Amino acid sequence: MDVYISGAGMTKFGRSSHSLEEMMAEAASLALKDARLERVDAIYIGVMNVEEFVGDSNFAAILADTLGLTGVPSTRVETASSTGAGAFETAFYAVASGHMKNVLVLAGEKMTHLPTAKTTRILSEVIDRSERRYGATMPALAAMIAQKYARQYNLPLSKLGDILAQVAIKNHSNGSLNPYAQFRKIITKEDYLKSQMVSYPLRLYDCAPITDGASAIVLTLQRTPIKVSAIGHATDTSAVSHRASLTSFNSTKEAALKAYTMAQVNPSDIQFGEVHDAFTLFEIIGTEDLGFFSPGEGWKALEEGKTQLKGSLPINPSGGLKSRGHPVGASGLAQLVEIVLQLRGEAGKKRQLERAEIGLAQSIGGLGNNNLVTLLERSDRKRVMREGWSPDYHPEMNTSRKASISSVKEGVGLLETFTTLYAPPEGFRSPLTLGFVKTKGGEMVMACNPDYRSPKELKMGKNVYLNTQEGLYVFERFTLWNRLKRWIKRPPKSQP
Amino acid sequence: MDVYISGAGMTKFGRSSHSLEEMMAEAASLALKDARLERVDAIYIGVMNVEEFVGDSNFAAILADTLGLTGVPSTRVETASSTGAGAFETAFYAVASGHMKNVLVLAGEKMTHLPTAKTTRILSEVIDRSERRYGATMPALAAMIAQKYARQYNLPLSKLGDILAQVAIKNHSNGSLNPYAQFRKIITKEDYLKSQMVSYPLRLYDCAPITDGASAIVLTLQRTPIKVSAIGHATDTSAVSHRASLTSFNSTKEAALKAYTMAQVNPSDIQFGEVHDAFTLFEIIGTEDLGFFSPGEGWKALEEGKTQLKGSLPINPSGGLKSRGHPVGASGLAQLVEIVLQLRGEAGKKRQLERAEIGLAQSIGGLGNNNLVTLLERSDRKRVMREGWSPDYHPEMNTSRKASISSVKEGVGLLETFTTLYAPPEGFRSPLTLGFVKTKGGEMVMACNPDYRSPKELKMGKNVYLNTQEGLYVFERFTLWNRLKRWIKRPPKSQP
Numbered sequence: 008m009d010v011y012i013s014g015a016g017m018t019k020f021g022r023s024s025h026s027l028e029e030m031m032a033e034a035a036s037l038a039l040k041d042a043r044l045e046r047v048d049a050i051y052i053g054v055m056n057v058e059e060f061v062g063d064s065n066f067a068a069i070l071a072d073t074l075g076l077t078g079v080p081s082t083r084v085e086t087a088s089s090t091g092a093g094a095f096e097t098a099f100y101a102v103a104s105g106h107m108k109n110v111l112v113l114a115g116e117k118m119t120h121l122p123t124a125k126t127t128r129i130l131s132e133v134i135d136r137s138e139r140r141y142g143a144t145m146p147a148l149a150a151m152i153a154q155k156y157a158r159q160y161n162l163p164l165s166k167l168g169d170i171l172a173q174v175a176i177k178n179h180s181n182g183s184l185n186p187y188a189q190f191r192k193i194i195t196k197e198d199y200l201k202s203q204m205v206s207y208p209l210r211l212y213d214c215a216p217i218t219d220g221a222s223a224i225v226l227t228l229q230r231t232p233i234k235v236s237a238i239g240h241a242t243d244t245s246a247v248s249h250r251a252s253l254t255s256f257n258s259t260k261e262a263a264l265k266a267y268t269m270a271q272v273n274p275s276d277i278q279f280g281e282v283h284d285a286f287t288l289f290e291i292i293g294t295e296d297l298g299f300f301s302p303g304e305g306w307k308a309l310e311e312g313k314t315q316l317k318g319s320l321p322i323n324p325s326g327g328l329k330s331r332g333h334p335v336g337a338s339g340l341a342q343l344v345e346i347v348l349q350l351r352g353e354a355g356k357k358r359q360l361e362r363a364e365i366g367l368a369q370s371i372g373g374l375g376n377n378n379l380v381t382l383l384e385r386s387d388r389k390r391v392m393r394e395g396w397s398p399d400y401h402p403e404m405n406t407s408r409k410a411s412i413s414s415v416k417e418g419v420g421l422l423e424t425f426t427t428l429y430a431p432p433e434g435f436r437s438p439l440t441l442g443f444v445k446t447k448g449g450e451m452v453m454a455c456n457p458d459y460r461s462p463k464e465l466k467m468g469k470n471v472y473l474n475t476q477e478g479l480y481v482f483e484r485f486t487l488w489n490r491l492k493r494w495i496k497r498p499p500k501s502q503p
Numbered sequence: 504m505d506v507y508i509s510g511a512g513m514t515k516f517g518r519s520s521h522s523l524e525e526m527m528a529e530a531a532s533l534a535l536k537d538a539r540l541e542r543v544d545a546i547y548i549g550v551m552n553v554e555e556f557v558g559d560s561n562f563a564a565i566l567a568d569t570l571g572l573t574g575v576p577s578t579r580v581e582t583a584s585s586t587g588a589g590a591f592e593t594a595f596y597a598v599a600s601g602h603m604k605n606v607l608v609l610a611g612e613k614m615t616h617l618p619t620a621k622t623t624r625i626l627s628e629v630i631d632r633s634e635r636r637y638g639a640t641m642p643a644l645a646a647m648i649a650q651k652y653a654r655q656y657n658l659p660l661s662k663l664g665d666i667l668a669q670v671a672i673k674n675h676s677n678g679s680l681n682p683y684a685q686f687r688k689i690i691t692k693e694d695y696l697k698s699q700m701v702s703y704p705l706r707l708y709d710c711a712p713i714t715d716g717a718s719a720i721v722l723t724l725q726r727t728p729i730k731v732s733a734i735g736h737a738t739d740t741s742a743v744s745h746r747a748s749l750t751s752f753n754s755t756k757e758a759a760l761k762a763y764t765m766a767q768v769n770p771s772d773i774q775f776g777e778v779h780d781a782f783t784l785f786e787i788i789g790t791e792d793l794g795f796f797s798p799g800e801g802w803k804a805l806e807e808g809k810t811q812l813k814g815s816l817p818i819n820p821s822g823g824l825k826s827r828g829h830p831v832g833a834s835g836l837a838q839l840v841e842i843v844l845q846l847r848g849e850a851g852k853k854r855q856l857e858r859a860e861i862g863l864a865q866s867i868g869g870l871g872n873n874n875l876v877t878l879l880e881r882s883d884r885k886r887v888m889r890e891g892w893s894p895d896y897h898p899e900m901n902t903s904r905k906a907s908i909s910s911v912k913e914g915v916g917l918l919e920t921f922t923t924l925y926a927p928p929e930g931f932r933s934p935l936t937l938g939f940v941k942t943k944g945g946e947m948v949m950a951c952n953p954d955y956r957s958p959k960e961l962k963m964g965k966n967v968y969l970n971t972q973e974g975l976y977v978f979e980r981f982t983l984w985n986r987l988k989r990w991i992k993r994p995p996k997s998q999p
Contacts, residue, residue: 008600049736058554058628065583065629065869071738072745072872072904078757080736081873082589085579087561093578097593104504104599132554133561240545240576242567249568261574373561376568377577408568 010102011386012233013109014042014225015347017340020332021189023219027054027061027117028073030221035074035113038223047225048107050074050081053094053114055336057083059129061117070113086240087133088285089372090114091222091339092379096238102226109228114341115221116334126217128432130335133373135246138453141479142428142435146214148247148374149286150206150426151443153213155253156288158424158467160303164208170306172199174287175212175329177309181316182326184358187341189218189332207427207462213287218332222341233350236272236365236382239265243376244405248443248451251404253424254303258378259296259369260398266367266380267298273393274298277382278362279320279349281342283371284327290314293369294322297380298396321360324349339370339379346383364388406450420444420473422482423451427462440465444473444482454480506598507882508729509605510538510721511843513836516828517685519715523550523557523613524569526717531570531609534719543721544603546570546577549590549610551832553579555625557613566609582736583629584781585868586610587718587835588875592734598722605724610837611717612830622713624928626831629869631741634949637975638924638931642710644743644870645782646702646922647939649709651749652784654920654963656799660704666802668695670783671708671825673805677812678822680854683837685714685828703923703958709783714828718837729846732768732861732878735761739872740901744939744947747900749920750799754874755792755865756894762863762876763794769889770794773878774858775816775845777838779867780823786810789865790818793876794892817856820845835866835875842879860884902946916940916969918978919947923958936961940969940978950976 016037018030025033031052039045052067063069067081086093091114098112118126131144138148157167175194182188194212202211226235241261244250250257267273274297282297284290291305299320300308308314314322325331325345328338346366348354354363365384372378425442440456442465454473456465464484471482472489483489512533514526521529527548535541548563559565563577582589587610594608614622627640634644653663671690678684690708698707722731737757740746746753763769770793778793780786787801795816796804804810810818821827821841824834842862844850850859861880868874921938936952938961950969952961960980967978968985979985 056554056560058552063628063632064552064625065741065873067582068738068869068873069631069741072741075903076738077740077901077903078737078753078898080592080758081582081738082593082736083581084593085581086563086577096576097578097580097597100600100602101593101596103602104596106596106599129560132559135565136559240578241574242564242572242577244573245561245565245568257574262576373564377561377564402574405573407571407573 008103008105008228010099010235011227011229011231012224012235012347012383013227013229013231014038014044015344016041017187017222017344018220019187020218020220020334022119027057027115028070030219031070031113031115032073034115034221034223035111038111038225042225044109044225046076047079047109047111049101050076050079050111050113051094051098052081052083053090053336053340054083055085055087055090055116056129060121086377087372088335089339089370089377089379090336091341092368092370092381093339095224095340095343095381096240096379098226099235099238102228110226111223112226112340113221113223114337114339116336117219118217118334119219123217124433131432137246138248141441141453141455142431142439143441143453144428144432145374146206146209147426147428147441149288150209151424152253153209153288154426154467155424159254167208170309171213171287172196173309174284174290175199177315178284178323178327178329181324181358182330184355185326185331188326188330189216190330204429206429209286215285215328215333218334220332220334220337222337222344224340224343230386232386233347234384234386236384237266237270239263239269239380241378245376245408247374248453249406249408251401255292255296256375256378257400257402258376259293259380260400262378262380263297264396264398266382267396270382271393272382273396276365276393277367278365279324279360280322280367280369281325281345282322282369284323284329285333285371287329289371290322290327297367297369298398302399324354324358324360342368342370343381343383350383350385417474418447419470420446422465422467422469422471424467425465442482444471444480446473452480454482456482458483504599504601504724506595506731507723507725507727508720508731508843508879509723509725509727510534510540511840512537513683513718513840514716515683516714516716516830518615523553523611524565526715527566527609527611528569530611530717530719531607534607534721538721540605540721542572543575543605543607545597546572546575546607546609547590547594548577548579549586549832549836550579551581551583551586551612552625556617582873583868584831585835585866585873585875586832587837588864588866588877589835591720591836591839591877592736592875594722595731595734598724606722607719608722608836609717609719610833610835612832613715614713614830615715619713620929627928633742634744637937637949637951638927638935639937639949640924640928641870642702642705643922643924643937645784646705647920648749649705649784650922650963651920655750663704666805667709667783668692669805670780670786671695673811674780674819674823674825677820677854678826680851681822681827684822684826685712686826700925702925705782711781711824711829714830716828716830716833718833718840720836720839726882728882729843730880730882732880733762733766735759735765735876737874741872741904743870744949745902745904747897751788751792752871752874753896753898754872755789755876756896758874758876759793760892760894762878763892766878767889769892772861772889773863774861775820775856776818776863776865777821777841778818778865780819780825781829781867783825785867786818786823793863793865794894798895820850820854820856838864838866839877839879846879846881913970914943915966916942918961918963918965918967920963921961938978940967940976942969948976950978952978954979
């Protein structure tokens, strides 16, 4: 059965003095009022980590009670940082099954009350254990992806900085027009360059902020002006080092393929998008993975202004995660609230897009391994039959988790990418240099570099020595001194 | 669309040396093999608190990868201790919508590796904050419900002990025949009485154990011998003190009503059940809430042997949570695995029920506030049209959360029920006496009793003094000495 949207609402995002329940109740009440409903058949609650951020469990039941909807079935759904979209998907199937008529999807997260170090630790738990134990954080992994992207597409690092700054500037500019946004100030290139280095080459202004907020949508079987056209959802390897490509996300591509197929549309049909810019580069990669632009061309489209509010394909008219803020559980649903507002022509004079009949939201779970693509359209949109779209998509080239019990020992490898992390997790030395090293056998592993001096002394695509120390891989530059050290320390030949 | 079950499997429950991922992979592989499938369209993962038990987040994606099903959409679902049933419900709608053909539901929990105190603390987070701050644990709340049940139905406490022992003995006897059960030993009344007092009057043998384990079911659109006839799901107030009744669960009644209506059956159609016996008394209350026996008659049915393996309505042929074990996220789905085995006639010579064409599972989330009732039947079962069933069900008599900002001050109240907790959470004195006190205004509040000597000195249904101390309600017995103390300590009358 077809599923429609009858209500949408959200809190202002930012630092809030309200509890998570209070924020979620506010968003719910706005969406229910918008839908002219007092009761629903079910509630789907999206919160990523209420256990550790807030210290509550059984949160779905708490919320039903808080909303005055005691009795109504309430289920918590979680897909890491795409949780809001995951809850929406789950609710969509409940309604599409015909068993539920009206369903409330409610997503939120409360994060700003904790010290940043603790928040970072909690967020890092989405990272595969094998990589987390090196001290890898989300910004560190994103930074390694950024370096690799620059190298793969021959962008000098200064040019990469230029491009990333432009994403931040565009999204802050959009966000300045959005009353729900956390940051409503325009930023300049100077502001970007002044912002602190978080994980080389990513700066603070490359990263979505820590935010409190909640968003809500009501789904219904009754025809309304807004229809859910399609949802695609896909996973990828848990460890980033197991992926054949570091500069695109299979999970976005596969989710997009499913969504386009289900809606019978092509990327060229999409008029605007909310793309998960947890890190500035992810917006560019997103526009490539979604088929809007060819691989390696996303940054050019950005430079040409195509993704601006007045461009041919506006991306993140809301300000995106960067400027609207990123309460992790809520973001995926907040993207959809923005699309509803745009499709209805209710986004406000300055932010309202001219063409808004079909919009797309892409939400990233974890470091790109639990992603969703959702398409919403006006119910009166004229449909045109399209040829199928097929992304360049090769999951079979990934390393499987089972096969990954590493057999790598010492030896020479190639430094695929690296980063220097300036605020590593507790217990790790700062700064912390991490890299992905490809061994002669073709296996990619994370490794750390204890003899750090400056990130400028390391070069991607160069050979490095790979060692193990205390169960961790360590890489060293291929210098004469390091060769000598290794020769002196080499173990005696064992007797047969 | 109708939904069928094509595969089921589970690990042996108990203390496991395997990781949560490994256990879940084992259960998944058994269920997929049973269904003769290698790939599915989606995975629904039930884990209650993987964040705090295991320290991982984004677990749905980790599991897709672990199973070698990278790419497949994977969503984590949580409804507290009914999580396994909640994940099954969610997957059911996905298949019923027609968007998914084959879906894997996979539930598990890893608990035994942590110290018991930490496990208890994590489990306590499902309790409403307003009650948790008194030091209330799950056994403490269950114990207060048990005392109230005994009083309401005029059972002396020794008789209550008799009955509860019989539940434990029956379920251990069933579990001794179940190769998947954690405890496969028969217990006697002496064993029961020798087991330590956890929270007066509940003993260790009244409580389900701490367990590791995983269970899995494959749902499909293709007709198989086992059909999902219905699912009902309902919530109740988060605070137990807000409920009009302490001796039954509205959430079970409403979920059962929905399930029976959806399947067009009556309680009298049900041939056997798996009932959430996290505490022995909950099995008895469950059989009443589900309409099998009248309120206050469940214990009589038990005494008459009706719920035994050879009785007219076998309850917990698997051994229940008590003997099979209770890995919190997995239990709701393990109940359904048992029902599948029984319906297929695959439960083994000694445990196989004679009549097994339709079975029911009831799963409790939290302290009875996120419950599910699921009905499975043989696809060839002959259906008889039944009159509707209606439970005695009055949620409108509950106190709403919004209205509960307590206005109670000092005064005289009635001690509705109480318990003495012998292993309170860290930071609370042991033993800890907690009670529910009804004020003259009719409001029920939790309160503690610091001048504890023995639970035998307290009487339910008697007046007590209610005070506040450091933001907590405190109750004191209505003795002459306490009256005198209060008179001496009374504040001077304030001047107008």
